[in-house]
Structures are given as structure tokens and as C-alpha cells.
Amino acid sequence: MAKLNLNRVPMPRQDPKIRGRNYNEVALGYSLEQAREEASRCIQCPKRSCVEGCPVEVDIPGFIQAIRDGDMPEAVRILKSKNSLPGICGRVCPQETQCEATCSLAKKGAPVAIGRLERFVADWERANMPSAGSSPVLPKPTGRRVGIVGSGPSGLTAAADLAKLGYSVTIFEALHVAGGVLMYGIPEFRLPKEIVQAEVNYVASLGVKIELDSVVGKLMTIDELLGNGYDAVFLGTGAGAPMFMNIPGENLNGIYSANEFLTRVNLMKAYRFPEYDTPVKVGRRVAVIGGGNVAMDSARCALRLGADEVYIIYRRSEAEMPARREELENAMEEGIIFKLLTNPKRYIGNEQNWVVGMECYEMELGEPDESGRRRPIVKEGSEFIIDVDMVVAALGTRPNPLVASTTPGLETTKWGTVVADEETGKAVKDKVWAGGDIVTGAATVISAMGAGKRAAVDIDKYLRG
């Protein structure tokens, strides 16, 4: 076995001072040489422990070996046989808790940069095999129809897999573009929309019809779909409804939910206002409440819009932050100010109802709670005030009740998530499957894709009778 090389090839990135003011992608991607060098660090261990960490079981050693051999088309083939959205996953998977966490080299503190290599392969394909994304030969149509509600990663994956099995598939999407959170939530500088669009185009090239502007539960119900020629329905509507803390002053002007802020900026392109018609406020001192990816994205968007100071207000400590490590580091490098162990108590407004400050508590960590993370506890009498003129609340989301409330027989939990079998995605209601954030609550792109895949298998099994 070759000598262990513990030097991960760093990802070339835009300079933090420059990137903090533009929307171009932060991470620039490996060159072929860099990719081959990083790939050569993989020791091809027979245990393949990395694969266990990947929710869709990408043949990681396989595609890495192909990179090493310089056989890029083969790397593409291996990767895409398990993951139809590698350009996205390579960029947004929390690798440090998945494939890279279980890589044998992780113990030595330098796992193979699997995500970066995956991204490299996907980008290589887009640049060098423009027709590679074009449709595979489709089987004879089965004559059965499947309706998919929501065009996020779960819906797109289920749709693609079912189309490849010969089903006639239609996706119904509430917004005016397909892609779900990948389009309206995750910003351009982290996941260029062109890449998402390419994936959506690929799914459409398989014959999948995408009906935009179609709010299921309003325009039609699930029962109406099932009564109008759809043999099965998959629900992938995500967890798109924002939560607030219900503390005083939360409705002041200048206080956004992360969903609203990110939708204005990313989906509606408010960062190009007034060329694009949708406005967004540009705060001077912006506080973002939360410690996940959504909070990081909001903070970095606020910075790019031109804020002088951006704070992350998080009630636990850095170790508990659920954000991807890489984005946490990026945010710090860009000058986002972290106020940890801090939680808002109330917001303070001026006469015009604009937020001018927030009163916060200091927090300390107690015993671990159900999630295994140490529970934050208020330090009594620790209140202090931070001056802010804009706040983005990234406090989590839950499923939008629109579909569940119009679908009798669909069981939901007290958190509003839809009850579905973990293995098959089968919901309690006849002919209905569900997967992704609508079942798990806000989770990850790759887990939503995994759920879409498993549901497609089960729908196929059911429709074959």
C-alpha cells in the first residue's frame, strides 16, 4: 500500500474580500491535476467504509479510481449510476458528517475530499460531454401515470427514476421555477442556478412534464389527481413554512423570515434590483438568528447586498452548529461576526415600526436533550441590547399544511410531517407516497433524493402489481 498522504488538496476559492461583494461562486473547483492528486490519496480500502456514509451509496472508490486513471467518462458513468445530481451533491452535501466522516482517512483527520471530487466529475461532464446529459434510451411506455407534487430534489429524483422505467410522469410545482430549495433557498454563490437548471432540463428530457404555477391543494387536490387518471402520487413538497419565535416585536419592519429574504434575493433576484422588480431591504447592521445552513446563507447574502456588519446569533456554541463546516468557515473568513450562546428576547422598534435593536439573553449549555445536543439555558439577568436595523430569522421550517389539509386520509404527525414508511415512502393513504423534508422535517438534499429513489422503486413495484 502506498504511503498515506494526509495533505488534502485545498479547494481554490475566491478571495474573501472580493467574494463578499459578489454573487459568483465562492469555490472555484479543482483543476484536472488537482483532482488527480486528491484522488491519488484514496487508498482504495477493501472495506469501502466511505460508501456506508453516503445515503445513496455512491461507488466512491470506483469513481475515484477512474479519476486517478484519467478515465473521466468512466468516472461520470460510475458516479451517475447512483447519483443523478452529482453537481449539486458535490457542492451541498454535508460531507463531514456523511461520506467523508466514514472515510478511513478521517481518523487521521484528512479524509479524501470526496465531495470536491464528485463536483469535479460533474463539472467535467458538463464542460466536456455536453450531450452526456441527454436522454438515455427509454423503455416502452407502461401506459401508467404518476403525479409528483413538488420539484425539489425528492420530486425530481422520483420523477427521473419513474420516467426511466417507462411511466408517464407529471410534476406539479407551486412556484414559477422548478428545483425547490435548490432554486429559491440556496444562493447562487454556493450553488449556481445554471447547474440546477441543467438538472431540471435533464429530467424534462426524459419526458417528464413540469407544470409550474400549480399549487396542489388549491388548483387541484390529491384525490382529484387520483380520480383523473393518475395511478399514483408522490408528495415531495418539502418543509417550506417558516417558524417564528413568537417574541415581542417580531412583526416589525425589517424583520424577515429566512425564506422571505432568500426568496427575494435568490428566486426573485433582488440583488439585481431595480433591473429586476422585486426589492429587498439592505440593512447596515444585520442580525441573523440561527446556526444552520439557512442562517449562513442568509448572513452571506446580507453581506453581499452591502451590509456593514452581519451577526450570526446562535443560542448554542460553535460545536453544535448544524451548518456545513465548509460554509461556516467561509462565513467566518468573509467577516460574519458570530455571537454564540446568545438568544433574542424581544425586538425594539422605532415610531415608524422599524426594528432598531434587539434585546438578547446570554445562554449556557446544560445537559444533552433528545437531539443529543446540549440544551441551551437562559442566564437570568444577562440581558443586553444589540443595535440592528435588519433581522433575518432562520429558526427552522415545517411542512406547509396546504396539501395535508386538503387530503383526507393522509396522516400527519404533531409537527405536521407526513407519516410514511421509511423504506418505501408509502403514506397511509392509498396510492400515495411521500419523501424528503415533508416526511423528515428540514434535512438534506441527498436524503431527499434517497427518499425519492426508494419511493420510485416502490411505486414501480406497486404499479406492476
Place this chain on the structure above:
Amino acid sequence: MYKILLKEDLVPGIHLFKVAAPNVAKKACPGQFVVIRIDERGERIPLTIADWDEEEGSVTIVFMEVGTTTRRLAWLGTGDFITDFVGPLGLPTHIDKFGTVVCVAGGFAVATIVPIARAMRREGNKVISIMGARNKSLIFWEERLRSVSDQLIATTDDGSYARKGLVTEPLKELLENGEKVARVIAIGPSIMMKFCAKTTEPFGVKTIVSLNPIMVDGTGMCGCCRVSVGGVTKFACVDGPDFDGHQVDWDLLFARQRIYLDEEKRSLEQWQGQSGSCS
């Protein structure tokens, strides 16, 4: 793409579009709205469904020119297309047999109150409608509203037509003169809805208003449209837009409607600079 089957200029600054949207037409109910986006660069704005025709597959909207989007919209004509037309959104107006229902409409909202008055009448209510406009040149659909009402009272602020004064005056008289009003529906500019609610409050007559906060998606996803009703935060696009006018925190609504005043001005200036429009 959604085709404009017919454009009608009702009065200066207020226009009607009949838009081809067969699926929306199948599901529309009084009080619901659509969210439209003119084109790729456009903003998403909500507009109430003023009428619909399932057979023709059309939905009618009536809008007033106030800012960039509504002015850009006014430039379109019969045969043009709107990129996005999403609906029907929001909860339908609660229609039931209440007894006597007073429908009050201000400005462009005459169009949106017609289907409500019609449905209320069909349900067996006695419908008294009050419509108000700033002056005679802005009066439209008077006959249409009359045809779905048992009684119609029109007002103009300056007295250039019909009765001089605000809609709240005949409303107050009705209540004072012992008309047993079971419910009032008031739709129009926020300030008018607020004062209708203030007028009916001492009489204890349930008053439904249709709130118009700023919206983005219109499906409960962003929370931009939060309003406070009875001390509880609601999302107007999914919990409304109809609410009990006596419970609404009006000051909050007014404040939140002004969030983008500066940007709206900039946007309009930029657009007027580009389009060379003369207004």
C-alpha cells in the same frame, strides 16, 4: 404563459383583464386571489379574482395603477401574455345565509365585491351594496353591482356624482336606522376598511375585511404577509385574506405596507426612465 383574452380600460388608471387560465377558472371562489408575474424580471403581485368563466376558461382581474408592476401591466393589451398566473389562492369568502348583508366597496374593489354580493344574494341574503369613488370619472360597474344587490348606494368624495361623502356615512345610517344587518363585508383601500370596521364596531355587527399586505409567494412559504388579528400573527395569504375587521391591528398593516416605499419610488423612476412614459 397566460393569454390576455380581453383588456378593458374601465376608468382612467383602472383596467380589466380577462385571462385564459382554465384550471384556475374551474376552482375559483369569491374572495380568492391570484399571484401574477408579468415576465422574467417581474415582481410577484397578488390581485383579487373579480370574475371567472369556467366554460370559457377565463379569469377576470381588475387592477389599479399604483406602482411599477401595475403600470407595466397596464401597458399590455388584448392578445398579450402574462408569464405567471397562480391561483386560486387564499380562503374563499365565507358565504352563508346570514340575513341582511352589507357589501361596501371602495375604488377598484367594486370589481372584487361583485362576485361576493352575487354569491351572498344567491344564498338568500338581502344584499345592500355601498360603492364609493373619489369622483364621477372613477365610477364603474354601478349597474353590474346593482344587478346583484337588493339596494345600491353610490357615493363620491367630492359629490360630483350620486351622494357626496365617504362610504362610512351611508353605512352608519343603515345601522342607526335599525336595519338588522347581520354582516358587513368591506373591501377597498386599507384606510377605508379600517374606518368601516370602526363604524360598525359600536353596533357589534361582524365586519369582514380583505387585507392586502405585501406578498411574495401567496402560499404560506415566506411570512411576508404577516398580519396581527386578535393579537395572533396570521399569514394573510393562507389564513385570509378575509379577517374580522374588529380584531385587525391596523397600524401594523399600514406600517408593513410601507416597507418598500423608497425602493418602489426608485423602481418606478427607473422604469419610467426606460419606457419614456410621460406620466
